[in-house]
Amino acid sequence: MNRYEKAAGGAVALMLLAAGAIFLYAPGDYLHGPVQRIFYLHVSSAITAFGCFAVVLIGGIVYLRNESPSADRIARAGALVGVVFTTVTLVMGMLWAKPVWGAYWVWDARLTSTLVLWIIYAGYLLVRRLAEPGRQSARFAAVVGIFGFADVPVVYFSVSWWNTHHPGPLIINNALPPEMLATFLFTMLCTLVLAGVMIGVRYRIETLLDGRHGVTERAHVVASRRPEASPEPVP
Amino acid sequence: MSILVADGLTHWFGRELALEGVDLVLDTGEHMAVLGDNGAGKTTLLRILATALRPTAGWLQLAGLDAFRERRRLRHYLGYVAHSPGLYPALTAAENLEFFCDLHDVSRSRVAEVLETVGLTQAADRRADRLSRGMQQRLAIGRAILHEPKLLFFDEPDASLGADAGDMLMRIMEGRTVVLATHDHALANRLCARTLILRHGRSLGTATHLRVVK
Amino acid sequence: MNPFRVAVAVARKDLRSEWRTRELVPALAQFVILALLIGNFGFQIDSRNAASIAPGILWLALVFAGLVAFGRAFAAEREQASLEAMLMTPASPVAVFAGKAAAAFGLLLLCEAVMLPALSLFFGTPLSIEVVAAVVLASVGMAALGCLFAAIVARVRARELLLPLLTLPLWIPFIIAGGSAVQSAMGLPGNYQEAIGLLIDFDILFLVLTSLAARFVLDE
Numbered sequence: 001m002n003r004y005e006k007a008a009g010g011a012v013a014l015m016l017l018a019a020g021a022i023f024l025y026a027p028g029d030y031l032h033g034p035v036q037r038i039f040y041l042h043v044s045s046a047i048t049a050f051g052c053f054a055v056v057l058i059g060g061i062v063y064l065r066n067e068s069p070s071a072d073r074i075a076r077a078g079a080l081v082g083v084v085f086t087t088v089t090l091v092m093g094m095l096w097a098k099p100v101w102g103a104y105w106v107w108d109a110r111l112t113s114t115l116v117l118w119i120i121y122a123g124y125l126l127v128r129r130l131a132e133p134g135r136q137s138a139r140f141a142a143v144v145g146i147f148g149f150a151d152v153p154v155v156y157f158s159v160s161w162w163n164t165h166h167p168g169p170l171i172i173n174n175a176l177p178p179e180m181l182a183t184f185l186f187t188m189l190c191t192l193v194l195a196g197v198m199i200g201v202r203y204r205i206e207t208l209l210d211g212r213h214g215v216t217e218r219a220h221v222v223a224s225r226r227p228e229a230s231p232e233p234v235p
Numbered sequence: 236m237s238i239l240v241a242d243g244l245t246h247w248f249g250r251e252l253a254l255e256g257v258d259l260v261l262d263t264g265e266h267m268a269v270l271g272d273n274g275a276g277k278t279t280l281l282r283i284l285a286t287a288l289r290p291t292a293g294w295l296q297l298a299g300l301d302a303f304r305e306r307r308r309l310r311h312y313l314g315y316v317a318h319s320p321g322l323y324p325a326l327t328a329a330e331n332l333e334f335f336c337d338l339h340d341v342s343r344s345r346v347a348e349v350l351e352t353v354g355l356t357q358a359a360d361r362r363a364d365r366l367s368r369g370m371q372q373r374l375a376i377g378r379a380i381l382h383e384p385k386l387l388f389f390d391e392p393d394a395s396l397g398a399d400a401g402d403m404l405m406r407i408m409e410g411r412t413v414v415l416a417t418h419d420h421a422l423a424n425r426l427c428a429r430t431l432i433l434r435h436g437r438s439l440g441t442a443t444h445l446r447v448v449k
Numbered sequence: 450m451n452p453f454r455v456a457v458a459v460a461r462k463d464l465r466s467e468w469r470t471r472e473l474v475p476a477l478a479q480f481v482i483l484a485l486l487i488g489n490f491g492f493q494i495d496s497r498n499a500a501s502i503a504p505g506i507l508w509l510a511l512v513f514a515g516l517v518a519f520g521r522a523f524a525a526e527r528e529q530a531s532l533e534a535m536l537m538t539p540a541s542p543v544a545v546f547a548g549k550a551a552a553a554f555g556l557l558l559l560c561e562a563v564m565l566p567a568l569s570l571f572f573g574t575p576l577s578i579e580v581v582a583a584v585v586l587a588s589v590g591m592a593a594l595g596c597l598f599a600a601i602v603a604r605v606r607a608r609e610l611l612l613p614l615l616t617l618p619l620w621i622p623f624i625i626a627g628g629s630a631v632q633s634a635m636g637l638p639g640n641y642q643e644a645i646g647l648l649i650d651f652d653i654l655f656l657v658l659t660s661l662a663a664r665f666v667l668d669e
Contacts, residue, residue, distance in 0.1 A: 116621065
């Protein structure tokens with residue numbers, strides 16, 4: 001078993017533990033019943049998805065500054081994993097919404113921003129796939145990632161501003177009893193670990209894929225270490 | 236001093252290797268042809284040398300400066316004639332040139348001079364989309380010399396330029412360092428003292444006064 | 450040449466080209482009229498609901514017109530070859546981008562000059578300076594973003610699919626704030642000042658980001 005398999009096994013084991021905590025440890029919610037338990041994974045996924053997007057952002061900025069292939073790779077990995085968790089968030093959200101609010105979807109700030117996040121990720125992955133592989137794909141994707149990251153809070157803010165004039169269904173957040181809070185934090189942690197492992201594995205895959213096309217750290221270092229330019233001015 | 240020094244120029248387009256380890260040294264005033272079949276990598280090499288494209292690996296030094304770090308500084312020094320003219324079809328020949336005079340920060344009097352050099356004085360007020368292909372190419376060449384560059388790159392100036400093309404090109408190339416990509420051996424021999432041969436992205440070396448035996 | 454003059458030269462060149470060919474503006478104007486017609490039959494607008502539906506139609510039409518106009522700024526193959534020629538001059542890529550975005554913005558303004566009076570004519574909504582201000586302010590940010598992504602998408606396959614996908618999420622805040630501003634200017638409840646303030650904030654934010662990003666998108 002190599003270290004990736006071990007890490008993956010560990011992450012899955014943690015998630016199973018979290019599942020156990022969700023179903024066996026946390027108290028049931030008398031108001032909404034068992035469907036309420038979705039919220040642990042739903043919110044954890046949401047936060048993890050944003051975390052992945054932050055990885056994409058930082059990878060993009062670092063890439064634009066010094067064209068490092070590893071920064072680009074980690075952005076790629078982060079985007080793929082992020083899209084997975086965003087999808088999970090949206091699906092879980094809809095499964096939860098129907099019994100609780102009576103509708104699969106409402107246009108409140110959080111849901112709308114999550115949907116926008118998903119669309120931006122999808123755009124990011126498409127740009128990666130459709131642009132000329134290499135420097136162009138990396139640069140364009142970095143710009144998309146940066147704008148997308150700036151956009152999500154702006155959309156969130158706009159929608160909640162709009163909602164103050166057009167009130168919709170209220171999302172009530174009661175204070176959580178300690179067992180629920182503990183379960184949530186534990187699930188959050190396990191999800192983050194899972195995401196971290198997934199990004200690590202994907203990063204490794206991207207490194208191997210890159211190596212096949214001559215995009216290696218060595219090539220990058222050789223290309224950027226150029227001889228001292230002579231001080232002669234251009235005639 | 237060598238005006239152009241290229242070392243190990245390599246370029247990947249995705250999974251395709253277009254250029255592999257091309258080395259080149261040019262002295263000031265030299266005229267060099269790049270010869271090769273379609274797909275050999277001539278355009279890629281030319282674009283890299285003209286700093287229109289950054290290679291995946293390798294480095295390039297122009298006029299003693301790192302070509303990519305100092306790209307902005309080198310702009311007034313380089314002229315590049317791409318394979319497709321890229322003119323503004325709704326603008327006249329003169330207007331196309333005037334616009335580029337402005338971008339190069341060069342006096343508009345150059346427009347008349349350049350039109351004369353490329354033999355388009357009569358067509359100055361004709362819209363670019365009403366010019367024949369050969370005339371469009373001439374205009375593109377004119378555009379590339381507005382700012383009197385010392386280093387000139389031509390990507391496949393072809394036969395449609397007209398009968399006196401060779402003379403016009405020779406006049407333009409005089410006193411400048413030129414790299415000219417072509418698959419026409421005769422043109423290469425006539426205009427350039429040295430030839431670099433490209434095959435499947437690799438350089439087969441350079442030669443003077445090449446005589447190709449079919 | 451200083452960047453400002455470069456931008457002006459590029460904008461003038463684009464506008465002059467468009468004037469000579471007269472391709473885009475009539476197409477956009479036709480499209481706008483069509484949008485109004487469809488809106489009328491689709492929504493069954495009468496004098497009571499005009500003020501609440503008309504802004505929606507306005508923004509729908511603007512978004513699609515914008516996508517077409519900005520897409521064109523960078524799209525055509527020869528446009529790419531000409532762009533490369535421009536980038537081979539000492540002119541700064543940001544200035545070139547600004548010029549092209551300004552020209553595309555100008556074309557969108559022309560489109561709005563047709564749309565707003567038509568909207569007022571057909572649906573009886575008021576055409577006030579407040580409405581115009583809201584639409585113009587929103588268009589600024591939308592133009593900058595639209596052109597930046599058009600420049601990206603121009604060198605990528607499947608650009609007709611990709612341009613709306615990338616641009617619309619970024620246009621949402623402008624549509625929300627702009628739509629709200631237009632609605633309140635047309636008499637519905639809402640805070641016009643706040644909405645305009647938001648539009649200005651968004652404009653500033655995205656103009657800054659776009660100008661920083663332009664050189665990475667245009668230059669090799």
